[in-house]
Amino acid sequence: MRKSFLYISLVAAVTGTGCTKDFDEINTDPTRSSPANFDPNYFLSSSQWEHANAISGYNGPILFQSGWVQIFASTSSGAANYYSNADKYVPSSNTNTYLGSSWNVAYRSASLANEAIETTTNRPELSNLANIATIMKVLNAQYLTDTYGDIPYTQALQAKTNVTLPVYDKQQDVYKAMLADLDAAVGKLDPAKTGPTADLFPYKGNVAQWKRFGNSLLLRMAMRLVKADAALAKQYAEKAAAGGTLASVADDAFIKGDEANGYRNANTAALNVAGDFYEVRWSKTLIDYLKGTNDPRVGVIAEVPAAGLAGNQSFGLAGNNDPAIQKGLPNGFDLNAGATDISKSPGYAGGTGTGADFTPIGQYSRPRSAVYGNYSGPVFVLSYAESELLLAEAAVRGWNVGGTAAQHYANALGGAIQSLGAFGGAATVPAATVTAYVAAHPLDVSSQTASLKMINEQYWATTGVQLNFSEAWNNWKRSGYPVLTPVNYPGNFSGGAIPRRQPYPLSEATLNGANYSTAVGGLTGGDVWTSRLWWDK
Known part of the structure; x- marks a missing residue:
């Protein structure tokens, strides 16, 4: 290889x-x-x-x-x-x-x-x-x-x-x-x-x-x-x-990937960026689905980070992968202290740590480092x-x-x-x-x-x-499965609907304008996130 x-x-x-x-x-x-x-x-x-x-x-x-x-x-x-x-x-x-x-x-x-x-x-x-x-x-x-x-x-x-x-x-x-x-x-x-x-x-x-x-x-x-x-x-x-x-x-x-020769798994590279590592968690929708049948994958894929902000942000510090304590983060919340702050979410799990070392998302499960942290x-x-x-x-x-x-x-x-x-x-x-x-x-x-x-x-x-x-x-x-509840966060680009396509690259309108325009004309709603494709009925 x-x-x-x-x-x-x-x-x-x-x-x-x-x-x-x-x-x-x-x-x-x-x-x-x-x-x-x-x-x-x-x-x-x-x-x-x-x-x-x-x-x-x-x-x-x-x-x-x-x-x-x-x-x-x-x-x-x-x-x-x-x-x-x-x-x-x-x-x-x-x-x-x-x-x-x-x-x-x-x-x-x-x-x-x-x-x-x-x-x-x-x-x-x-x-x-x-x-x-x-x-x-x-x-x-x-x-x-x-x-x-x-x-x-x-x-x-x-x-x-x-x-x-x-x-x-x-x-x-x-x-x-x-x-x-x-x-x-x-x-x-x-x-x-x-x-x-x-x-x-x-x-x-x-x-x-x-x-x-x-x-x-x-x-x-x-x-x-x-x-x-x-x-x-x-x-x-x-x-x-x-x-x-x-x-x-x-x-x-x-x-x-082939880390030794500089070819890194791009998912791992993204998740190991400091902000991603701290804030990206498994969704409550997924974890609830797996835990509903005691699926053995729960303990494989998920871990609750060590307590406190420092513990949540430490790359080399493994979390606890006990299936019983795994909790998915509900989609659509933030850390902005307003109406959509995670602490206002229904069934909020609570944070971990105290004082300057407190994190409000400390009890929510992240991708397990021992599994997804390998470049x-x-x-x-x-x-x-x-x-x-x-x-x-x-x-x-x-x-x-x-x-x-x-x-x-x-x-x-x-x-x-x-x-x-x-x-x-x-x-x-x-x-x-x-x-x-x-x-x-x-x-x-x-x-x-x-x-x-x-x-x-x-x-x-x-x-x-x-x-x-x-x-x-x-x-x-x-x-149409699973049946998902969309997020309607302020300022979203899809009218509160789950996107069904990605818009074309902006360069296409400039480099191949006539053909791009023809393609866009065939989309109900135009070149937007919610237009449905031919097979997407």
Whole structure:
């Protein structure tokens, strides 16, 4: 892995975008090695690393979706006031920068995947690499369209052929194209041929695992469409299941940081900023949900800091992870001594410490340092538990995906708990505990509504504790579960509603104005936080 990371900066340096004719010739220094001389495998690893950056840290999800769907809560004052974007839907001084970061970094990841495809042309021995790179392109495109709406897809990544003002494809068309492209790429993967040699997923180039990942991504995309195009959703969900989806937690897709070589997990880097470390806590909504069934993940993910302000702000001082004392912070409160001060919240837990060492949020649970404080920890992309929950829902809907909804739900619940082991030994739950918990909490099959509620609440909790905030948000938009009470904090940018998209980057109106205007014209309500996407019914 170390060699893969060392190539990331080098490869990124030779794949910058431009907007002129004869791009390659003009931008190639004849005294230096050209991109054609690089091993295209390292374009893949660079694409994977950039995708991890797009879906984590300050590039967007932790500052927006983490609080929108009440995974995290924050008092959002003092040093960490930028979390007001998430917890209260109130702009901070850098909101416009944050909302464009996911766009820029995800397209960078897609462009690197595209380079891998182009540099494998006429090299049949690298066909698996080319098709895996296509999977990465689609992975990024789904993230982009689910976050923003209509996006450039068919004309994207073509600056080298002088397409510098790409049209925005309608989300409906983007989804149809992505499904077709992904299906074709997965179908061409051949485990008998060489796999990629610089793979940052735990697969380490295992083509059979990539095939299962591709099918699970196809399933996830299909299930997004259950309300927008049920027939298309059913078609591709059944096809994905027949092709073979993620088979166990050993197939979980994540990308680990490499702290020794300067590649830090962006979520950890954000949470370890002083203001974040002090003020960001688990939401009451999440902790109450997990404690309601004595979920063993409570003691894994959460800790109450040591008493007092100093104890709450000390990075190296572990808290108490006894499940019985964990309390989630209610969303929508602050430390400003007014009507929305945390001390005025219903059921206020009380602070800890005395005098100058008092903190009013001392009894509320934060992400456990031993689990989420590792800069080399994983950024989850797609897990076995997610895949099994989607299969459970498909089965509830009567689709032919093999097995029963109850079986898939049980698989998912066990996998969700086991998946946290990727964060290290402190996050590992004994197998006997997992087995007993799964047996005691079967799927409610008394009605379709009861099953869908249980499945999708579990999806939210699972992706939430994996810190895959964007996926928790998108599935909440799709399913409506869990039922969340919005925050209506003074000065918010969404009229007191939970945001359903991010506005486009401000640069798009300047750099690609005509196509941007067309895209905005197709949004009911315009380029605002509350406009619904095509599949978001």
